Amino acid sequence: MVKVLAVCGNGMGTSLVIKMKVKQFLDEQGISASMESCSLGEAGGYMNQGMDIVLCSKNLVGNLNPPAKSHVIGLVNLMNAKEFGPQIMEVINQFYPDELKK
Amino acid sequence: MNLQEHVLSRKAARFQVEAKDWKEAVKAGTDILVEAGTVTEQYYHEILDGVEELGPYFIMAPGMAMPHGRPDGGVLENSYAIVTLKEPVNFGDPDNDPVDILITLAAVDAKTQNEEAIIQVVTLLDDEKAMADLRKATCIEDLEKIFNELEEM
Numbered sequence: 727m728v729k730v731l732a733v734c735g736n737g738m739g740t741s742l743v744i745k746m747k748v749k750q751f752l753d754e755q756g757i758s759a760s761m762e763s764c765s766l767g768e769a770g771g772y773m774n775q776g777m778d779i780v781l782c783s784k785n786l787v788g789n790l791n792p793p794a795k796s797h798v799i800g801l802v803n804l805m806n807a808k809e810f811g812p813q814i815m816e817v818i819n820q821f822y823p824d825e826l827k828k
Numbered sequence: 829m830n831l832q833e834h835v836l837s838r839k840a841a842r843f844q845v846e847a848k849d850w851k852e853a854v855k856a857g858t859d860i861l862v863e864a865g866t867v868t869e870q871y872y873h874e875i876l877d878g879v880e881e882l883g884p885y886f887i888m889a890p891g892m893a894m895p896h897g898r899p900d901g902g903v904l905e906n907s908y909a910i911v912t913l914k915e916p917v918n919f920g921d922p923d924n925d926p927v928d929i930l931i932t933l934a935a936v937d938a939k940t941q942n943e944e945a946i947i948q949v950v951t952l953l954d955d956e957k958a959m960a961d962l963r964k965a966t967c968i969e970d971l972e973k974i975f976n977e978l979e980e981m
Contacts, residue, residue, distance in 0.1 A: 736899075738933075766882070784923065803923070803924070805950070
C-alpha cells in the first residue's frame with residue numbers, strides 16, 4: 727500500500743482533482759494506494775504521519791517542506807494520466823518496487 | 829446540487845468573454861457568482877491574493893483553469909460558474925498557457941465541497957469533444973447539450 731497525499735493551495739479544488747485522477751490511474755495499474763488530500767497549511771501535519779508520495783501542481787513544489795522519506799512530485803497536467811502517470815510510476819518503480827509485484 | 833444542475837438552473841455561464849488579461853478572466857467568473865449572491869465581492873480579491881502568494885495554483889491542464897479561493901474569502905454558498913474566452917489569456921504557467929476555459933469554484937468548506945461536482949468538473953475537462961464543443965458554445969442551450977452528451981457516456 728502506497729500512501730499518497732495530494733496538496734493544493736486551500737485543499738478544496740485542485741487537490742481533490744489530483745486525488746481522484748491519480749486514484750483512478752493507480753487502480754488501473756493494480757497498485758493499492760491510500761489517498762488523502764489537504765491544503766498547503768495542513769500538509770506538514772499529514773506528511774508527519776508518513777506519506778510515501780506527495781503530489782501537487784508544479785507551481786507549489788517550492789512551498790512544501792517534506793520529510794526525507796516522502797517523495798514530492800510536481801504535476802503539470804493534472805487531468806491527463808499519460809502525462810502524470812510516468813512521473814508517478816518512475817517513483818514507484820524506484821522506491822516501492824514491491825507494490826508492482828502484487 | 830451538482831455542477832450541471834447548478835450552472836444550468838442559475839445560468840451561471842458566460843461564453844466568448846473578452847478579457848484583456850487573466851485577472852479580467854477570473855473576474856468574469858466571480859462576477860457571475862456575485863450576481864447569483866453565492867460569494868461576496870471579496871472572493872475575487874481572495875483569488876488574486878492566492879495567485880500572488882502561490883502562483884497560478886488552479887491551472888488544471890493546457891487551456892483550462894479552475895479558479896477558487898478559501899471559504900473565508902467571501903464564500904456564502906457552494907457554487908460554480910463556467911466562462912469561456914474569445915481570446916485565451918496567459919496565467920504565467922508556461923506549461924499550460926494560454927487558457928480559455930475557466931470553471932470557477934466556491935466552497936464553504938472542504939468537507940461539504942461537493943465531491944460529485946468535482947467529479948463532474950473532471951469529467952467535463954477530461955472530455956476532448958466536450959472541451960471542443962464548449963470552446964464553440966455561445967449560449968446556455970449549447971452547454972446543456974454538452975452536459976447531456978457527457979451523461980450519455
